[in-house]
Amino acid sequence: MKRFTGRFFPFWIALASSILFCVALPPLHWKYAIFLAPLLWSVLASRRVERSESDAKKRGVLRRLGRAVSGEYSQIWFASFLFWLFTVVWVSDPQTITTVGGVVMSGYLAFYLPLYIGLCRAMNRMLRAPIWLASPICWVAIEWVRNRMLGGFSFAGLSHALYDVPMFIQIAEPLGEYGVGAAIVLIGALLGEAFTRRLNADGKGAERRAVRYVSLAAIVLLCVLIYGSSRLSYFDGLESDARDAGFPSLKIALLQDSTQYRFPPPKGLNKEVSDKYRALAFRAAREEGGYDLIVWPEGCYSGYFFDADDDYNALINSFDTIKVGSETLDASQIAEKYPKYAALEGAARLDAQDGLIFVRDKMISQRRGMLKMTAKLGATALLGTASAVFDQAGVPTTHNAAVIVPYVGDETLVDQIDPAELTQAPTSSLVNEDSLAFRRYDKIHLVLFGEYIPFLKYLPDSWEIKAVCAENVLGRGRGPSAFRVSPRESAARFILAPNICFESSIPHMIKAQIQEYKAADADPDVLVNVSHDGWFRCGKETDMHLATHVYRAIENRRSVISATHGGFSAWIDPAGRIRAKGTRGASEVVGVDLVSVKGERHGRYGNVDLAETWSLCCACLAFFIWIVALSYDSAKKRIDRKRREDSLTPKQGDA
Secondary structure, three states: OOOOOOOOHHHHHHHHHHHHHHHHOOOOOOHHHHHHHHHHHHHHHOOOOOOOHHHHOOOOHHHHHHHHHOOHHHHHHHHHHHHHHHHOHHHHOOOOOHHHHHHHHHHHHOOHHHHHHHHHHHHHHHHOOOHHHHHHHHHHHHHHHHOOHHHOOOOOOHHHHHOOOHHHHOOHHHHHHHHHHHHHHHHHHHHHHHHHHHHOOOOHHHHHHHHHHHHHHHHHHHHHHHHHHHHHHHHHHHHHHHHHOOOOEEEEEEEEOOOOOOOOOOOOHHHHHHHHHHHHHHHHHHOOOOOOEEEOOOOOOOOEEEEEOOOOHHHHHOOOOOOOOOOOOOHHHHHHHOHHHHOOOHHHHHHHHHHHHHHHHHHHHHHHHHHHHHHHHOOEEEEEEEEEEEOOOOOEEEEEEEEEEOOOOOHHHHHOOOHHHHHOOOOOOOOOOOOOOOEEEEOOOOOEOOOEOOOHHHOOOOOHHHHHHHOOOOOOOOOOOOEEEOOOOOOOOEEEEEEEHHHHHOHHHHHHHHHHHHHOOOOOOEEEEEEEOOOOOOOHHHHHHHHHHHHHHHHHOOEEEEEEEOOOOEEEOOOOOEEEEOOOOOOEEEEEEEEOOOOOOOOEEOOEEHHHHHHHHHHHHHHHHHHHHHHHHHHHHHHHHHHHHHHHOOOOOOO
16 A cells, blocks of 8 residues: 555645644543544654655746645645634634734744644654654644743643543643643554554554554553552642641632623723622622632722832922821932932922822822722732832833732721831732732733734834824733732731733743742742633633643642633642632632642752753754754755756766
8 A cells, every 4th residue: 555645645634633633622622532633643744755856846936836835844734724723713802803813823823733743754864763752752842932932822732632631631740731742642643653554564563563552552641640640649638638637728719700801892891890890709708607818800900009119108208298107318318219210300300209199199098998898808809900000200110910908807997007008119029928918919921912012112103003002011020929818817828829811821930930939938829810811702712721720730739729700710729620610601709718738749859840851852852853954954955956967067078
């Protein structure tokens, strides 16, 4: 039987793999079909196509273009493009114009499948590595790049098809999400190798080799499941022992509503949604036993949280008649401590003074009002909101933020708080021992075009689009900020590590933040994500986002809680099991009763993270071999061309 014939064979195989990949992911979620996609990829990678002599001699732009468009890698790219077009269709939900962005994104992401095939072939040719061995290395390489290129995009990975199969995905602890994808590719490639060898050979020898590959795939699967079972048992024991020992628990209410958004949001929609969440919070407070912490999703507490990047009370006291605190600075002290303000003159200084007085007054009145809200709720509140942070020149920078509002007691205690305590700043430092202080985390990893526009400052000021885009541009946060929360009537403290929206999809960022917390002696008990998925019509994006939370829980062996508007508010335990989850499209309160479980984590050795190290090594190896292969092919073509030219050149003495 002739091996892998047909001009459009690559397209049909790649399209079949794309369909299998699609049905394995939500919403269909025929999860175990995911092993068949890399099986077909291994068939493509092991295929050899030699260009004919006549093909090589073709001339003309149109002929060359036609050959390129109908070429093998172009066919694979087009099939992959169709997959991504369907998979990220939710990108077009916020506004019709974002459909263009979805098409461009799909075109970019489609390059990774032909690149993966090319990497596998290069490693097979240059190192004589079998395709089944090269496949997982090359898959990790492209996933590593995809998670970082252009800000990173880690949705719709192979591993996300199995995010609700806890026994299989425990290898994400030492090897990261990359390891789960590599295991899927390895098993699929082994089955593919068995399939192709059996299909293209005769005799008992071929059958025996096929059985060996199937057996090896079964052994890999068995090892993964045995490891997963042992880790699940370990964490079950830890939690059981903690509860039996009477360890304190933190009762958390995760709020969820599903009002859908379009861009730009209709006037009054933000206020309407904010009121819904306030009502949900008070519904949670009325439940039997109440809660210690109530969490709002991203951007669902309307308005700005006013803050300052330093304590400006002493500075403001030098020019304002209303004093807060006892300290006042003279001119020399102002110049030393606040040089940016001191450098201002005339109208600019007056504007700065107005801005600083404004933000101080706002901070006092707003925070007192927020404390009265938590007094009525009987719980600490974590608000997904926007922050307006003023510098010493009175200029604000806006951020996408998460703000912790402490519970200090009844309203009479709130009225007795000194105004100086309500203007403490900065509230975004890494850690603060005072669990009764306001704290703020500003989003660091901004969404391309949604929260920042590349090169916007270089556009001419006369362009109207610059002013329109600038309204959506947000500042980047300075770094992680831990929140400390105590259960009511308990001295115990839980450390929360917040992140916002798609930051949960970036494994290396979350790991780096946790290491910063640990270095500051603030090892987090729970990771908290606040998200706004109300732009995506409760579709497949919500499942993809939930999958990222599952992998962050396993990789860091910490519980993850997520309050999500338009998606799933959920609690995932350190073993990656979804313990509580909201209903799709519902407006409800998701209750969590969380005990801190910090078990031994495999894969972290001092400052070395095994998952990040091995994935980087895979990327370096695969791309180095690929570049060597391309260089070798280029050099070979030059040599062959030179030989052909020499053979056509008449020699001296020829008649």
